[in-house]
Structure formats: C-alpha cells, structure tokens
Amino acid sequence: MVVHSIARRALVNHRVFIRSFSHTKQVNLNPLLPIDSILEELDNDELKKKIKAQKDQNSKGKPKVLIPAGSEDIKLKKNNDVDHYIVGQEDSKQLDAEQNGKNSSNGNGNNNGNNNKKDDYESYEEPKEESAFAKFKNFLKKCGETSGITFASLLVLGLAGVSYHKFYNAHVLYKMSNAFEKGDAAFELTMHKRTTKIEGDWVERPQQKLIDDIISGNLVGRYFLITGEKGCGKSSMILNSIKKMDSFNVTFIDAHSDPEIFRIRLGKALKFEYHEDYIGSLFSIRGPRDTTALLDIERAFNKLEEVAVRRIKQYGKPMVIVINNTHLIKDDEEGVKLVELLQQKAESLSGSGLVTMIFNSDDYWLYERLKKLGTRLEVINVRDFNRTQAVQALAVSRKRYFNENIDFDIANQVYELIGGRPQHLSEVAKQLDMIKASHKVIDREKTWFLNQCGLLGESMDDDVNESGKFSTSAMLLMRTLVEMYKEQIEKEGLLDDHKLPELPLWRARQIMTRNDFIQMYDNLNIFTIDSSDSFVRADSVPMMRGFLEIASQPGFDKLLEETLDRVGDIESLGRTREIVAKDLFLGSQYKISRDKDSELTISMKQSNNGNDDDDNDDPIEIQPVTHKGGKTFWKNRLALYKTVHEEGTKKN
Template identity: 55%
Template sequence: MSNLAVIPRTLRHCRSSPLVTARPGAVLAARRFPQLQQQNRWLASNTGAVTGGGSDYQLGPANTVQPQPGTQVVGAINDSGRGGSGSGGGDGGGSSGSSGSSGSSGSGGNGGNGGSGGQKHKGHDWSGTAWKVFEAAATTGMSLGVLGLAGYGYHRYYKSIVLQKIDNAFNLGHDPALSMATACADKDDEQPWIVLPQQKKINRIIGGDPRGRYYLLVGEKGTGKTSMLLAAMHKVEGDSCSMMEAHADPEIFRLRLGKALDFEFHEDYIGSLFSIRGPRDTTALLDIERALNKLEKVAINRRKAEGEKSKPLVMIINSMHLLRNDENGRDLLELLQQKAEAWAASQLITMILNSDDYWVYERLKQYGSRMELISVKDLPRSQAIAALKNYRMKYRKEEPPKQDILEQVYDLVGGRLAFLNKVARERDMIAKCKEICQDEKTWLLNKCGLLGMDMDDDVMDQQKFASSAMVLVRHLVEKEKEDAKKAENAGHDHGIHGHKLPELELYKARQVMTRAEFIEEFDHINIFTIDCDSKVRADSVPMMNAFREVVAEEGFDEYLEDTLQRISDIESLGRTREITIKDLWHGGKYNMTVKNHKGQTEKTISWDVTPGDRDAEKSDD
C-alpha cells in the first residue's frame, strides 16, 4: 500500500474534534489544535510524509485529543516490508523507526539517537537573560558616559571661548565706541584743536600709568569730557581699554555692557543638548554682575601671563547721569562702585565714570575711599578765543575774524566747547550766538514758566517747581549785581580772565527756594548746575543771559509774587475747613427757652447772625 495516510488510533474515536481529510499523501488536520496545523503545513510541503506511531496523541481530562511533544515524522510505508528510516524529531529528540505493513520490523533512522518516543522538557535559560541585561546596561552606561564627556568638554570649551572673546575685546582696535568715533574721521581730526588742561592726566590714566584708583569725571554738558576720553583711547589705539554708554533701563545697560565686552550672557549656550543647565533666568543686575566677574577673570589671567608689569585694563562708562535716581539706578551704581573699589585695590582694572549731574558724585562720595574726582569746566577767555580761531579755520577755511568779534562771541556763549563748535560753523557768528541764547531762554520758560494768580489748582505741583526755579533765578541775578558793585569798588575786573558766573552754596540755594528736592531735577534738565564744590550757578553763559532777560522783563516781580500767593492760597484752602449753619442763612435765627424745675419759663434767648462788611475788612488789611 503506497501513499497511505496513517491516522492515529486515538483520533479515530474522537468525536469532539472536527477532522478534515486531506488529499492523498497528506495528513488529516484538526482545526482546534495549532500543533496539528503546523504539522499539516510541513506535510503539505513534503509529499508522501506521514505521522506515525499509535501513541502520538492521547485523550486529555476532557476526552479531547492533545498532541504529545514526541510526534514522529516518518517516511512513507510501502508493501515491500522495507524498514522506515527514522528522522530527528522536535528540538533534537529522535524516535525509533516503525514497522511496515508486512510485519517486518524497521531499523532506527538517522535521527534516532535523541530519545525513545518524546522531546525532553528543558528549564529556563538564565544565562541568556543575564547576558542581555548586561548588554543593555553596558550600552546605556556607554551612552551616558559619551554624553557626559561630550557635555563636559563643550562646557569647558564654551567657558574658555567666553574668556577669550572678552580678552580680545581689550586688544588693539577692537573697541566698538572707538571704531564708531573714528569711522568717518579725517586725518586732520587726529590732532585735537584745543587741548584741555585735564587731557594729559586722562592720557596717563588710559595708558595705565596711575594705578590703585578709579575716577569720576564731572562737568556740564558740552565741556569736552567724552572727547578727551576718545582722544586718549585713540592715542593708544584702544589697547587694554573699552568704553560703553550708560542707559536708564538696566536691560539696555546690560546689552551695551555685553557689546563692549563681547559677552553674550550665555544666550548662545547649547549645553541643554547635553542635559547641562545654563545660568538661570534672572534680573539684568545679576547678568551685569556675571559679566563683570568674567572681566575680572580675564584681568587675572592677563596679570598671570604678563607679570606684575602688565598695565591694568581700563573700563570706561560714559553718561552715568542717565541712570535714574531711584532704587534700580542706585543699586546699579552701588554694584559698579563695589567692583571699582575692589579692582582699584588689586590694581587689575581702572574704572572711569563720566557724569554731567551732581547726584552721581554725591552718591559715590559716601563710599568712595579710592575714588578720585576730575572736574571739567568751561575754557577761560584766552583758550576759548584760540579754540574759536582753530574751529573757524577748520570749518570755513578762511582767516580768523577780528578780535572784537571773537570777544563778543565769548561774551555771548562763553567758553563752552559745544557752543563754540556750533558758532564756528556759521558764517554770521553773532547771529548764531543770539540764536543759542534765545534757545536757552525758550528752554527755561518751557520748563519753569509762571502762570500767575489765575492758575488752576490742578497745576499747583508744577507751579511749585517753576516758582522755586524763578525765585533762585532772581536771587542769582541780584547777587551778580552785588558782586559787580563790590568788584567795581575794589577795582577788580573779572572779565579779563573769563566769565565769573554768580554762584551760591547748595544749602543756601535750598533755603532760597524753600524746597530741598527740586535742585537735583534742575541740574538734570540743565537749568542750574552743581559743581564738585557744591556750588549752584547757571548751567551756562547763554542760560545766565536768559536769566537776566527774564528778570528784566516788566512786571516779573509782581507776576512771581502773584504765583507764590496763589500757591499759598490753594494750600491754605486745602488745610482749612469751614463750618456753616444753614438755619442762620438769609436772616434765620434760633430761639431758646430756659425753664426752671417746676416747668415755668424763666427767659427766652434768641440767636441770630449779623453779616459783616467784607469791604471794610479788606480796607483794614
């Protein structure tokens, strides 16, 4: 019998298992047993192979057919009695051969060395699991190690680059302020047209000669403070010095400091890619502290590299008067002074602060043990006329005008370099001088104009400010007349050397104004100025000319007194409370009756009001 399908005996009597007869040469597959389906698929690919053995399948506890692990796979059995060749079973367990239909016994097949009818059950292989765990742990550890090394390397590299950029900002020709100042400058501008008396000292400071100090430049607007600093920086080509402009907003101050030092405040830091957190987000004041700390490290590294003979770095902060006199401005000023004091003590960095207003000096003087003050004032007559000649030849390319015209120009605008520069550019210098004086007068009246007796009570605060200024203006003009009389009686002429503007001590100026808080605001808006000796005077010669013109106007004193009286009346009304009885209005009166203990009326009292004479009261006053 060839091509027969041998059906196990246990499957023949199984009623619950649906069997499907395959084509000749294939086995019967049971749908409910995955093992049988797998063997049927194998048999389908191997035509003629059958499953043998009578004990391959047995009934389970519920009379269901369950496959055994040792199922034999044998070749086809023919009638010739040839023994079937055994093949390896399962996962390595072999089975013995089966006998043919003629009763001849088959010999063991090629795969019969494994077992005698079934596959052995093996335990869990823990060695493979342990190896996989070790492999995963090693991979994770190596990844973390590479990430950590890369992050640490980037962090060290970034810090070194930051210090290198700051150090490069103090090299020759790398200062942004100096580059901007010399971008469009001519070769003729390399030599200054006038040398101020403080220029030599500024040159030595920028050159790094004096050590152990920090400096504050104080002077009115337009006296040439910034020009001196730029000229000194240009002389050394910006070597070991940097300059920045201050600002009232701390955020903008932070950005300008970063520009001067070439410091990005870790805004270009990408350490977060390596799970390294950068500096936390905080206020601008803390960022300024970080930038100054980096600058300090650069100065220390330079000192170590170049030795004790290396000159200190110079940090210039211009326009310090732009800081607000509030909590933020004072905190920033205190931070800068603390750094300047520490750097001056170690001779690492020399800080130079430039200001137009007195309050900066007053604030720094409190804790300035190593601070040195440099006061810059207007030029005297001889130097101002020489500067005017040089300016005239530079801009007009012509011979200087006559001496009397130069003297007249000086009498109108004084020795302020900013005014001399404007006048020298114009063809008619006298007309330009008068225009400058008119501009100063307009500025004075716009800021401190009086409103008189008819002003509204809503503008009382502004009129307090304006009237205080005008009271001080009148006092300075009167003081100038008194000083002129004294000089004339003594036979002195102050006009030979220059203008001698009338001045007053700061505490006396506050007494004249009867207000203490307004004088700093007047200094800030360039009405008055306070020098380093705490003397109050007009901000400039054109402003003093405006004082004279305003006070000389007809009715100025009466108008000022009316304004002061109106302010007093408004304040008096605010402090006074009036109590009236409406029943007594228009001739009304009260009648009161007095009774004794028996209830009998003893007397009647009337209370009325007699209106007074307002005109008579005014005449008595």
Template identity: 55%
Template sequence: MCADWFQEDEKTFGLGYSQEQNGSKSRRNYPSENESSIPSKMLEAAATAFASLVVLGTGFGLGGFLYHRFYKWLVLHKMEGAFEPGDPVLELAAIGKQIPNTITNRSQEESEDHWILREEQAKIDAIVNGTDHGHYHLLIGEKGTGKSSMLLDAMKKVDGEGISMFEAHADLEIFRIRLGKSLDFEFHEDYIGSYFSERGPRDTTALLDIERAFNKLEKVALKRRKRVGRPLVLIINAIHLLRDDEDGRDLLELLQQRAEQWAASNLVTVVFNSDDYWIYERLKVLATRMEVTSVTDLPKAQAITALSKYRQKYFKEAATPDILSEVYSRVGGRLTFLNRVARSKDMLETCNEIIDVERRWFLNQCWVLGMEMDDDVMDQQKYASAAMVLAQALVNLEKDLAEQPNPDGSHNIPQIPLHKARQIMTRADFIREYDHVNLFTITSSAFVRADSVPMQRAFRMICSEQGFDEHLEATLQRINDIESLGRTRELVAKDLVLGGKYKFLLKDGERRGEKVTEVIWEEKADEEDEK
C-alpha cells in the same frame, strides 16, 4: 508516506520523538534543557542592556562635560577678544564723523577732528592706556564740556586695546544687554545645556547677570595682568541716566564695590562719566579709591586761540580780537557751543540763537503764571517759582561780582553754596531735578550756578523784563493763598445766615487761671442780659 512525512515534520518543528528499544515512540527530554537556558538568556540580555547604558551614559556624560569645559573656555576667549585692538565704539564714532576707522591710515589733517586740546587730556590718556592705575575715576561736568570726546580721543591713541566702553541706561535689563555686548558675553543664553533645564536662561534678575559677567571679567583681567602687567579699562558713559530709586542705587553700589576691589588689585580701572551731581553724592559715601575729575568750560585765552585757529584754517578768515572776545562773552568756553559757532558763517548771530534757545528752554520749564493761576497747577508752580527765585538770586549776585573781574578775563559766573541755594528756594528736593534737565548745575565742590554762560544771560534777560519782580511776587502770593485755603476750614452757622445772633463770653474755667469762651444764642443771650 504519511508516516515518513510526519516523522520529518516532527524533526522540522522540534517535536522529535526518540526510538526506544521496544520500538515505541516517546517525546524527547528537551524541556529540562529549555528551563536551564532561560536564566542565562535573561542574564545575557540584562548584561547587554547594562553595557549599552554604560556606553551611552559615559558617552553623553563625557560629551556634556567636555562641552561644558569648552564653553567655559569659549566664554573667556570671547571676552578676551572684546579687549583686543579695535573697539566698536571707535567704529561708530568714525562712521559718525565720516573719517577712516584706523589710526595708521589717517592723515594729520583728518585726525584733528577734535580741534581743541584740553588740559585734562593728558590725565585721561594715562587712565585709558593703563599708566594711571590703582584708582577708579569719576568724570563730572556739564553736558557738552568734552568728557566723552576726551575718552574717545584717548581710546584712539591705543586703538581701543584693553578698553571697553558702553552707554548706561535707566532700565536694568537694557543696561545688562549693553554690558554684555561690550564684553562679548551672552550670560549663558547661548549655552546648549540650557535646552535640557527646566528654568529658562533669563529666569534671573539683571543684577545677578551683571554680577556673573563681572566674575568672568575678573578672570580675564587676571590673565591679562600676568601677561601684560596693565589693568583693563571699563568705561561707563552717562552713568547719571540711572534712576535714583532702589534698583538704580543697588546697581550703582554693585558697580562701586567692583571698582573698589579691582582698583585695589590693579585688575580693572573703572571710569564713570556723569553730567549730574547726585552720582557723586552716592559714590562719596563708600569711596576710598575714587578720584574725581571736574571738566568745566575752557578759559578765555584757550577758547579764543582755538576759535581763531579754526576760522583761519577752514574759513580763511582772520577774526578780529573784538569779535572773538564778544563770542566768548556770549557763549563762554563750552565746547559744544564753540563747535557750533566755529562752523557757522555768522558767529555772533549763532551766539544769539544759542542764547535764545536756552532762554526758551528755561521759560518752557519754569515760567510762573501770576495771581490768576488755577489751584490745580500749584505743584508745578512751586517747582517753577523756586527756579525763578534762584535765578533771580544769581542775577543779583552777578551785579556784585561785576566789580571783581577775573584776572585772566574768564567769565565770573555767580555761584551759591548748595545749602544756601536750598535755603533761598525754601525747598531741598528741586535742585537735583534742575541739574538733571540742565537749568542749573551743581559743581563737584557743591556750588550751584547757571548751567552755562548762555543760560546765565537768559536769566539776566528774563529778570530784567519790565514787571518781572511784581509778577513773581504775585505768583508766590497766590501759592501762599492756595496753601492757606488748604489749611483753613470754614464753619457756617445757619442761625447767623438767617439773621440770628450769638454772644461770646470769656469766663473763668474750672481750673485756676483757666479761661474759656462761652457761645450763647440770641434768646439765651437776652435772658442773660436781663439777669
């Protein structure tokens, strides 16, 4: 039994012995078969692994390629949606004014929120709806003249179709984010392929991101031009908030280059909205297709008519022509001031409040400290005294213009050419800061004047105060004295302090016609006298 079990066990474990003719047992010839099967099995395993890699690689590669193509389509599709009817800016404006956010369900009475229609509105409408193309535009004017309101009104008329608007910012990263929000472009930050890259999605500069966004916008504009035939409109509001430094100038140059290119090809109409003159100075250097629209205060007839209609409609009050004329003489045709006055119960009192606010703003920024000022504040007093000198010059000029009133009765605000204003102040660098903080304004034709009619009245009140001229002159003299001390070096001779004496002799020098001064101490001076 043991022998039978062993033979069965050998067969089971593959140790099978064969029975030869002599009856003896020997090991079967299996090793040769095993040796021949190993290479085939290795080849089979390698082929299986290669096939798996090919399948997986092809699957991943094809999937990645299809996702990449889909993502590119999705980016353009999302950007096209940003120019569909209904702009977020209009939504926010509607919420702020508490009016319905659609054009169709708004009543005529509710649609008259902007109750003053400017003459420039027709041109702004043509720019925004795409009728006026082939140029890019710069709207320039003082704060509160109605530039942004006209743009919003024009957008409402077409329900924001084909238009995108955003606010500029001094920080380039914030500018980049706001541009991306307005275009519905995330700068590939939502791209899943960035998870497998070593560099992060924001590992770049803001200018490069803005350039990439404009590349995508250009593709969207090309498709729209083929389909609709009108350009897109990109409105950059408050562009003057950019800093006048290297980064700000680079960004402004990038924007202008794109605006020039798109205007030439009728792809995108870019509209810059600025309160400050320095934007115009920078853009004018490279401008070929730029149109400048100056938005100023309303003329007297239009301002009085609009104010009278508003008081009649909402207050049931028939204001007399004398009161309306007095209101205009105090605040002029600035829309932001007329809006405040029209909504107040006592219009004349509100006018006085506006003038007082402007006066205190100017004094807080530029009041002079007189002869007693400390030398540590000299730099600030240079800034303040230059503003006061310019304000005094405008007030003196106003007296001459009072004899030459405008035929239409509008304000004849005195203005001085920019180069003359710098000559009066003896400084060329302060005027831009005055324009930025709304003390003075520089018009598109390079004239300097008060920022508004209330500010001009504030100048007049300050300069007419008793003793103002002497106070300003004392301040200027103190500044000159401090500068003179800074340029002067004092030498102290100890011998003179102790009672010594020196003698100064003017003698001929070594060269012909040359004179030199010789200083002799007291003892040597006595010896010279004895000789």
C-alpha cells in the same frame, strides 16, 4: 516491519512536517537601545523576505534528505551537507524505494536492512525544556549585557558633556579677552575718528594728560568719576585718549535707564552672551534667561575677573572700562541697585589692580550715591574753555569748515556772548554769521528756562500749585544769582574769563525753601552743581545771559511776588478755613452802626485808590513774543558788557 509500516502510514496520513532548527544571529544592534535576538522574528514582512532569501541562498547545492514515515524511533541526524528535511506522502514513497534498493544491493536480509536504517536515520527527539536555574542565569546574563551597554552610553554622553562645558568656558574667556585687544569693539572710536580727521583738530585741556594716564593703565588702584556740564567735552577727551591707545585694554559702554538694555550693551562691549548660546540649555528645565538683569551683570563681571587675572600676568597693566552717560540711570530703586553693584565691582577690581573703571556723568546725583561707599573714588571736574582755548577752537573750526582765518575781534565777541562751552562753540563755528548764531543760542537757552519755570501770576489755578512751587523756587534762586553777578561786576569789573556766580548747595536750598528741586533743575540743564565742591551756578554762560535779561525786565519782581502769594494762599486754603473781606484789602471802608431799635446797620464806602485798572494793564514782558522783537535785545547785549579783547590782544 509491522510497526514500521504503521508508523509510516501515521506520518503520511497526518502530513507531519519536521522543521529544522538553527541558531539565530543578532543584526543591526543599537548600543543605546539593547534588544534581544527575538526581535529578528518580529512580524515584519520585509525582514521575513530577507531571511527567506538568505536561507534559499545558503541551501543552494545542498541535498534534501527525505525521512520515511515508518518508524516511531526516527532520529534526524544533521550533517554539514544537509539543509532541511521534508516528510510527506510522495517523499516517503521515494524514500522506501531508495531504501529497498539499498537493501537489495547489500544482499544482507532483513537484519542488515534494519541495521542500515538505524545508521542512516535517527529518530526525531523533541528539544528538552530548560530548567528554572538556566532561565534565571540567561536572564542575568542579558541584564548584565543591557546594563553594560547603557552604562557605556551614559559614560560617552557624560564625557562629551563635560568636554563641551570645558570648551565653552574656555571659549567665553577667549572672546572676552579679545574684546580688550586692539580694535573698536563698540564702534564708538570709529564715530569719533569721523569727527576728528585733521591733525591738530583738537584743543588740549588740563585734564587731558590725566585721562591719558588712566586709559593707558599707568594709574592703578583708583576708579574715577568725570563730571561736568553737558557739552563741555568729557566724552571727547575720553575717546581721544582711547584713540591714542587704539582701544587696547579698553572698552566703552553707554549707560541706559533700563537695566535690561544696559545688560545687552555690557554684553556687547565685553563679548559675553550670558550663556544664551550654551547648547546645554536645550536640556535644562530652567533657561539661562530666567533671571534678572542685575544677576546677568554680576555673571559678566565674574567672568571679567578671570580674564583680568590672565591679562594682568601677560601685560602687567589693568584693563579699563568706561561707562559713559552714567547719569541716564534712573534715581529709583532699580537704578540705585545697579549703581551700587557697579561701585562694588569698581572698588574690588581697582583695589586689586585688575580693572580701572571710569564713570562719566553730567548730573550731581551720581556723585552723592558714590560718595556714600566710595573709598578709592577720585572726582575729575571738567570746565568750559577759557578765552584763549575758545578762540583757538573757533580758529580751528573755521579753518576746517570754511578754510578761512578767523577774525579775532569776532571770536572775542562770540566768547563774550556764549562763553567757552565746546558744544556752543562748535555750533556757532559752522554758521556764516557767528554773532547772529550766538544770539540765537542765548534766546534758545532763555526760552528753555521760561518754558520749564515760567511764572503764572496771581491767577494761577490751584490744581497746578506744585508747578507754581517749582517755578517760584527756580526764580528765587535765579534772582539771587543775578544780584551776585551785578555785585561781582561792581567790585571786580569785567574779567578776562567768564566767572559765573555760585552758591553752596545748602545755601541754594535755603533760598528755594526746597531741597528736592535742585536735582530736577540739574537734570533740565538750568542749574548745575559742581561735584568737586558742591557749588550751584547757572548751567552755562548763555543761560546766565538769559537770567540777566529776565530779571532786568520791569515788573518781574512784582510778578514773582504775586505768584508767591498765590502759592501761599493755595497752601493756606488746604490747611485752614478763613473768612476774608476782600473789600478791605482793596481800600474800601465798612461802617457799622446801631440805631435806637438796636438794629445793626452795615454800610460800605468804596475807595478809588484800589487797583481797578489792573486788568487793563499790559502783561509783563520778560521776553519778546515775536522774532522781530528779539533784535532789540541783541543790540543791547554787547552794550551792557564791554569786551576786553583789546587788552587781551595787547597782552598777546
């Protein structure tokens, strides 16, 4: 009893509070961020309130057991009905009272009371510390759980990424395949339909049947280069063939001098985004556009090969890619690389029968580039309309724009003036006075030639010597073509169809004394080079009319010779140093004499035979400088060239 009293007083004086121990539970476990259950005990006010409210709810209806402070060997026995234990001064008194009541009710004396106390209360024992092996085992267990959760998370992410990658690749091929289905993906066919609404509003050309077979996929194993002068109807024939197929298995691309813009247009035609819409790029260090345009074009053609293999099995015909205005690609290092890439793809894809590529160009330089590596290349040369086709085109156009039947006499005169270029015929047919409009076309072409290659004469400054070379070379070639045209008229007479004089390319370079200017003239639409046989001629009939008028002006040969001499003098000054007595060239005389004292005397006798009045001469007019002066040229044009429409009418 003494020991019990001492222990009870010690517990009461020190106000010992005995805390209950319970198992903690893991809640709100994040599988991507494994945490231990100790996080539940973090210093979080809201979490503590939730835990306290949960404990209060669980403790409702459960009795509170009060532990007397009287024994050192007190053990707390936790029953299912006991929530927690509180020991204090007031609680200990209440516990003693209850205990005394029990002892008196039992009537068994001290020994029985002590035995009852041992049965009802057990002494409190502190928890034993875990051993090092148990701690290590617990640590390994937690590491295993964390590793398993992390591995499962990565596995889910990996499967999702692979599934998305497979889906994206399949979607890219699906979109590219849809680009070759029926419909106008590039909107080029829509614009062409707006210009050809009426049935029969089209003049058949000899090349039309061949282009129809190419577009429909009947010709396999070749790729084609369609060449011809600007405005001769190449693109219109291609679009007309595409319209017949309703753009099935065909796509249309417009070339550009910038490879980046060409890359975008190719992606639009093929419905290929170059992986710019790929969500995986959000997690990549190097973006999909951290590259060059040529590499993107290579990627597009690689995907195109996969689509072509599927479609050739499904439809049995190759796909067709039309690259329009290919001459717009610059003839520089980047442009040559792009043309080489396109030709390599054209060679491989056409050889396997998967894709047929068509290059449409106005200039000759592209043919020279393709000729070097071309083994399956075919060249289609498109010419102007003949007389019959030109008259038919004018009749159709006049019926469409003015709803009238054309006068065939006027139609033949128009053909005599401007020839059979569809671009010029379409422009003239929209005007009320077609003859006047034809004269304006000729004046425009002649003015263009003079603006680009006008002669400067002997007063040309030495700073523009390169321009003088460019002009004189063009004039020399022009004069040669005019002489050939006059000889042709004398020998053969006026032909039913226009036959412009032409020279081999190597001969034209000899006449110009330069081999690099001919490509510039071709780009300026002054001269043209036939890709089929490499012959040089005037770009069009109106341009040839301008050549004839310029060369027929009095003083033209003299002006050309003066410009050539001036160019030669400037070149000579740049190479050597000379002393020239100009008075001798002007007809003067020098008299050198020696007197008795051995002194030299120099005297000069001037001559009146020189060109003293050259500065007062009127300038050489090779074209009128006013609008009124042009009418005199218009009156003489048809007089110089007799029309043969009467003979053509008799034949018809």
